[in-house]
Amino acid sequence: MAWPLRERLRADGVHVPMRGLAGHSLRCLAAILKALAMRWLQAHHGGRGEALLLRLGVWAVLVASLLHGASSHHPPPGYAVYEIVHPKKLAPKAEAAIGAEVSYVLRVEGRNRIVHLTQKRGFLVKNLPVVTYSPRGHRVVEQPHIPQECFYRGYVEDSPGSLATLSICWGLRGQLEMGNLSYAIEPVPGSLTFQHLLYRREATQSKPLVCGVTNEVMQTQLREMGPQVTLRKHVFCRGLKHTTYVEVFVVVDYSLFSFQGSNETSVMLLVTDTINLAEMYFYSLRIRVCLIGMEIWTHSNFIRHSQDIEDVLKSFNYWANRDLSQRMAYDIAHLFTYMDFGLIVGLAYVGTVCFPGYRSSIISHIRRDFTAFSLIFAHELGHNLGMEHDKKNCACGAATKCYMTGDSLTGAKGFSNCSMQYYLDLMNRGHGHCLCNIPEPYRLFHLKHCGNKVVDEGEQCDCGGLKDCQGNPCCLPSCRLKPGAVCSIGQCCHKCRFHAAGYKCRSEADECDLPEYCNGTSAWCPQDLYVHDGTPCSNNGYCYHGKCATHDNLCRKVFGKHAHGAPKSCFQKQNTRGDRFGNCGGDGSKIAFVGCKPQNVLCGRLQCVNVKKIPILQRSKAIIQTPGPNDWCWGTAYHASIDIPDVGGGTDGTGCGPEKICINRTCIDVTVKMKCDGKVKCGGKGVCNNLEHCHCEAGWAPPDCQFHGLGGSMDSGPPPALMMTVGEAVRTKVFKVVMGITVPLTIIGIAVGIAVTKYRKAKAAIAEGSETSADEELGIEEGREGKEGEGGRGEGKEGEGGEGGKGDEGGGEEEGKGEKGREEEEGEEEEDEEEEGEEEEEGEEEEEGEEEEEGEEGEESMFKNP
Numbered sequence: 001m002a003w004p005l006r007e008r009l010r011a012d013g014v015h016v017p018m019r020g021l022a023g024h025s026l027r028c029l030a031a032i033l034k035a036l037a038m039r040w041l042q043a044h045h046g047g048r049g050e051a052l053l054l055r056l057g058v059w060a061v062l063v064a065s066l067l068h069g070a071s072s073h074h075p076p077p078g079y080a081v082y083e084i085v086h087p088k089k090l091a092p093k094a095e096a097a098i099g100a101e102v103s104y105v106l107r108v109e110g111r112n113r114i115v116h117l118t119q120k121r122g123f124l125v126k127n128l129p130v131v132t133y134s135p136r137g138h139r140v141v142e143q144p145h146i147p148q149e150c151f152y153r154g155y156v157e158d159s160p161g162s163l164a165t166l167s168i169c170w171g172l173r174g175q176l177e178m179g180n181l182s183y184a185i186e187p188v189p190g191s192l193t194f195q196h197l198l199y200r201r202e203a204t205q206s207k208p209l210v211c212g213v214t215n216e217v218m219q220t221q222l223r224e225m226g227p228q229v230t231l232r233k234h235v236f237c238r239g240l241k242h243t244t245y246v247e248v249f250v251v252v253d254y255s256l257f258s259f260q261g262s263n264e265t266s267v268m269l270l271v272t273d274t275i276n277l278a279e280m281y282f283y284s285l286r287i288r289v290c291l292i293g294m295e296i297w298t299h300s301n302f303i304r305h306s307q308d309i310e311d312v313l314k315s316f317n318y319w320a321n322r323d324l325s326q327r328m329a330y331d332i333a334h335l336f337t338y339m340d341f342g343l344i345v346g347l348a349y350v351g352t353v354c355f356p357g358y359r360s361s362i363i364s365h366i367r368r369d370f371t372a373f374s375l376i377f378a379h380e381l382g383h384n385l386g387m388e389h390d391k392k393n394c395a396c397g398a399a400t401k402c403y404m405t406g407d408s409l410t411g412a413k414g415f416s417n418c419s420m421q422y423y424l425d426l427m428n429r430g431h432g433h434c435l436c437n438i439p440e441p442y443r444l445f446h447l448k449h450c451g452n453k454v455v456d457e458g459e460q461c462d463c464g465g466l467k468d469c470q471g472n473p474c475c476l477p478s479c480r481l482k483p484g485a486v487c488s489i490g491q492c493c494h495k496c497r498f499h500a501a502g503y504k505c506r507s508e509a510d511e512c513d514l515p516e517y518c519n520g521t522s523a524w525c526p527q528d529l530y531v532h533d534g535t536p537c538s539n540n541g542y543c544y545h546g547k548c549a550t551h552d553n554l555c556r557k558v559f560g561k562h563a564h565g566a567p568k569s570c571f572q573k574q575n576t577r578g579d580r581f582g583n584c585g586g587d588g589s590k591i592a593f594v595g596c597k598p599q600n601v602l603c604g605r606l607q608c609v610n611v612k613k614i615p616i617l618q619r620s621k622a623i624i625q626t627p628g629p630n631d632w633c634w635g636t637a638y639h640a641s642i643d644i645p646d647v648g649g650g651t652d653g654t655g656c657g658p659e660k661i662c663i664n665r666t667c668i669d670v671t672v673k674m675k676c677d678g679k680v681k682c683g684g685k686g687v688c689n690n691l692e693h694c695h696c697e698a699g700w701a702p703p704d705c706q707f708h709g710l711g712g713s714m715d716s717g718p719p720p721a722l723m724m725t726v727g728e729a730v731r732t733k734v735f736k737v738v739m740g741i742t743v744p745l746t747i748i749g750i751a752v753g754i755a756v757t758k759y760r761k762a763k764a765a766i767a768e769g770s771e772t773s774a775d776e777e778l779g780i781e782e783g784r785e786g787k788e789g790e791g792g793r794g795e796g797k798e799g800e801g802g803e804g805g806k807g808d809e810g811g812g813e814e815e816g817k818g819e820k821g822r823e824e825e826e827g828e829e830e831e832d833e834e835e836e837g838e839e840e841e842e843g844e845e846e847e848e849g850e851e852e853e854e855g856e857e858g859e860e861s862m863f864k865n866p
Contacts, residue, residue, distance in 0.1 A: 082199035083109075084188065087172050090114070102152065104172065108183065108198065115164050115176065117152035123279055124148060124272065124291050125439050131295040132264060146268065151276050153283075160580070165280040167273055172196055175277055175371055180398055182413065184371040201371055201411065208408030209372060212309050212347035213383055220310075221349055225358055243286045244427075244435035246353070246381065248275065249293045249330040251316070254301045255338040256365055267296055270370065271336065277374035278381065281403060285415060285423060289381070290439045293328055309341040309362065317349070317360040325356060331434050332384050334377065335362040345409075346376045351386035351426055354434035359384065375409050386426030387419045394418035450479040461488035490523025498523060502710075502720035512543035514695050517717035526717045529695070532688035533653065534661060534673035542661050542670055544653020546690075551654060555608035558647050559615060559634060566607035570633035571596075574626060575604030580637045581624045584650065584665040596665070603662035606648045608634045691715055 090103040104115045127143040134140055150169035156162040159178045166174035171187030171194070181200060188195040250271050260266040271294055279289040302323070303315040312335075320333045331353055341364055348361035361380040365373050382404050389406030396402035396414035403412050404419045426432050449456075453464045461475035469477045474488035474496035481488060485496035491505040492498055499505070501520030508515050512531045519526070530546030531537075537548035551565025574582030578595030584604045585594055596604040609631040614623060622637040636648030656667040663673070676688035685705035686696035693713050694705050701709020712719040 082197050083107075085185070085196050085198045086194055087185075087196060102168065106176075106185070106198070108176075108178075113159075113176075113178075114157040115154060115166075116157060117154035117164060117166060117168070119149055120151045120153050120276075120279075121148065122288060122290060122439070123151055123276060125293075128291065129293045130264075130268065131293070132298045133296075135299055137299070144268070146272065151272075153280065163280060163283075165277055167276055170269065173273055173370075175201075175280070177413070180413070182371075184369075186370070208343055209345050209376060209410055210343045210408060211376075211379055211383075211389070211406070212341070212344040213350060213389065217310065217347070218350050218388075221358070225349075225352070225355075243288060244432065245288045245290055245437065245439055246282075246385070246435060247290050247292045247329070247331040247439050248381070249295070249324065249328055249333045250275070250291065251320075251324070251333060251335050252294070252296045253303075253335060253337045253339075254297045254299065255305075256336055257296055257298055259338045259365070262298070264296060264298070268294065270365075270373075273370055274336075274374045274377055277371065278378040281375070281378040281415070282381075285420065287385070287423075287435075292330060292439055295324070305339065307341065309344050309347045309364075312337075312339065312341075313347050313349075313360060313362045316362060317358060320360055321357060330359075332359050332361065332381065334380070335360070336365060337362060338365055340364065340366050346380040348380040348383035350383045350388065351431060353384045353386070353426075354431055372409070375403070375412060379403055379409055379412075382415070382419060385423050386431065387415075387422040390416050390418050451477070455479075455489075463488070487523035491525035492518035493523035501718045504720075505717075510547050512537055512548045513546045514689055514713075514716060515719070517712065517719050519717045526715060529689045529691065529713070529715055531695075532674070532676050532678070532690055532692065534670045535678065535687055541655050542653055542673075544661070544673075547653065549651050549653040549655075551602075551606065551608075554606050554647075554651060554654070558606065558636065559608050559611045560613050562612045563608045563610050563634075566609045566628060566631075566633045568602065570607040570609070570626070570628045571601040571604060572598070573628075574607055574624075574633065574635055575601045581605070581622075581635060600656075600662075600665060600667050602656035603650045603654065603665045603667050605635055605650060686711075686713075689713055689715060 085107050088105045090105060092101060092103075100119050102117050104117070106113050106115060124146060126148075128146055130142050130144055132140045132142070147169060150167045152164075152166050152168060154164045154166075156164060156176060156178050161179070163177040164174070166172050166185070173186045174184075176183040176185065183198055184201055185196050185198045188197055252267050252271065257264075257267055260270060272291065275289055275291045282289055303312065303319050306312050306315075316333075316335045324330075324333060344364075345366065346361070346363040349358040352358040361384055363373070363376045363380055387404050390402050390404050394402060394404075394416035396416040399413035401407070401409075401412045402414055402416040402419065403409070404416060405412055427435075450459060450462060451465050453462050453468070455462050459479040460481045462479050463469040463472045463475040463477070466477050469475060472488070474482055474485040474493075476482055482496070486498060487493035487496060492503065498520055499518040501518060503518040504515055505518050505525035506516040506528060510530075512535070514529045514531060516526045516529065528546075531543040533542075533544050535543040537543050537550075539548075539550045539552055541548045541550035541553070555563040555565055575584060575596040576598075577583065578593050580593060582595075582605050583593040584596035584600050609628060611632070611634045624635050624637060626633045626635075650662060650665040652663050654662045656662050659670050660667050661670045661673060662668075676692040678684070678687040678694065681688060682694035682696065682705045685700045686694045686702075689695045693715055694702055695713040695716060696702050696705035696709065696711045698711040698719065699708060700711060701707050702712060702714045710719050710721055
């Protein structure tokens, strides 16, 4: 008997199993539900039906519970030992934030285990872009809702060093690590009673998982890359003490998409679970793996297929450089495929994470086990981060095989000491510079257009749409600067203009930090610089990555302002124990802590004294108190499975003796880090910065501080001209005071002198005019007297007349003599004025006396001869 519904669904293109609902009820039901949903959406929303269904997240539930296979309880391929478990969720603590912490009870090999989980953040970027293609090959970009609250990290109670990484939204799916055992858990497909499969990863009978990287392949890669691989000297995050971020973009090819039932949601679940689990592997290295985008080839592949995995990797790398990198910012691109390459399951370029031309990798999902698939992904990503295959002398705690083994990956646990060193070498060479930034969604992916508030190529600014740009003084809605504006954003942009050269755009955060200044020609502050590692700082400390790290400073940070570093005996007693309360490190996630050697005890966990108040620490931390010689020694313990900072661990850069410094919990000579000595390179007039350039004191000029100048370095921007040393400031202040007194007095003296000179000249001119007038009057009166005498006598004698003439002549002679004398006197007065001012005044007084006498005589003669 034919099933009319089945035939109708077949007519609509829905595959229904021939054995009907009795044998495959759940699968058939899933197909029916999908068909009905698609038909309804197509009727109401046209061709956008499937995309809308994806965005609504409907298939996140249907696929997880119905489409992964029949309801029979078969273990994953290759696993012989498994059990069916029913996880039970415990009631959350009253003080816990909703969803932030959850706990489950699992029965593991006959024993109930409590798994405590804390929500993960930052593993997926917000609004994760997912790229698919239409049947005609048009690119479709969507940002489906992938709830961040699905992914958790935690530990198993009463199992020290345990780790748990799970996603919980569609059942529990992930991995548990307890001691040397690893368990995978995933929902039973189609179960309606929350059944899960729990199995040991060690109990595998699958084929070997082999990586395709060999010495010959690495030599071929080096020849292929050639001179393009160059060193980058400047990197600002180094080693295992600084968290780095690997931004991964995953491309799923058509073969794997088809294997997943051509279902986009199923593919998305596979990718997110894989990255979520792999992130746990890198956790102990302080590497955060972030999924920043995904592309699914939904209709065909964009690269050629081949049975040679090297050819496929080259083809994918070429496509990524030509296409993907032009529209997406990422650190590494991984191709997930279902192509079969025999025993080889992955291949990657080695040490090329930050080199645009070769940051690619490929892994095959042919084994169908998601835990093995995540392990392959972690292995190939390790190659991208510079890790080579482990040698015989490499170890990872008590495990017999590590993640970067050159043999089969089956049963591998942890990164070895060799892998850590390879990674450190890559960072120290500067090849990991792209790993220092925290992923930013707007920077990773955006459609280039004016109005997206991102300054794209060809734009001068971008303030957004018309409404956003209202009131913006610098930028137009057309993404062009307004007339007169030279910038719109940046630390060195103020009111649409560049700050003047010398404006401090970044202040010192510590005595081991350095300031930066605007250069007057850019809107952006120079890169953040700090004092070179190993430079001495206060309290017998040494600068390291911009901080002056001392035991006293660290103790005050943890236990309050009164605390300070404990005596060496406390460090000696605690850090030789080799447990979580005192150690010199370990593998970061297992119980295998390492006790400190005697010379390294000061580089182990922090020990403090004079603690007045016990601090409130975050969950999963503990305080230990032990008796010391004269006081209690205080320290902290740390659970490595919790993603919170370890404030009481050994800190790089802490002094551990005269000319000694702690690096990786080992006390070494500070000269190892001192590649640039300011006393030598900068002549004692500056310090070296982290780029090994001189940062000169005020008053001395870069690059070597040998000549006078403003100070600073060739990297920091020009400091302001007013900067000077204390001595210079004192001398300048004294000079200003002296000049402030001397200059006004000098000006007053000059003004007084000019006024006195003008007064004297004016007085002399007045005196000269008075003398001339008196002489003229005297001559006139004498003439009158002569005429009147002649008239009174009538006709006088000739003798008398002659005498009178003589008298007139005598008067003229006297007048002439008087004029000549005055000329001589004036000449003498002028000489006196030129030689001595005081004599000039005396001469003037004498002249005035003589003139007054002559005037009186003239008056008397006038009155005697009326």
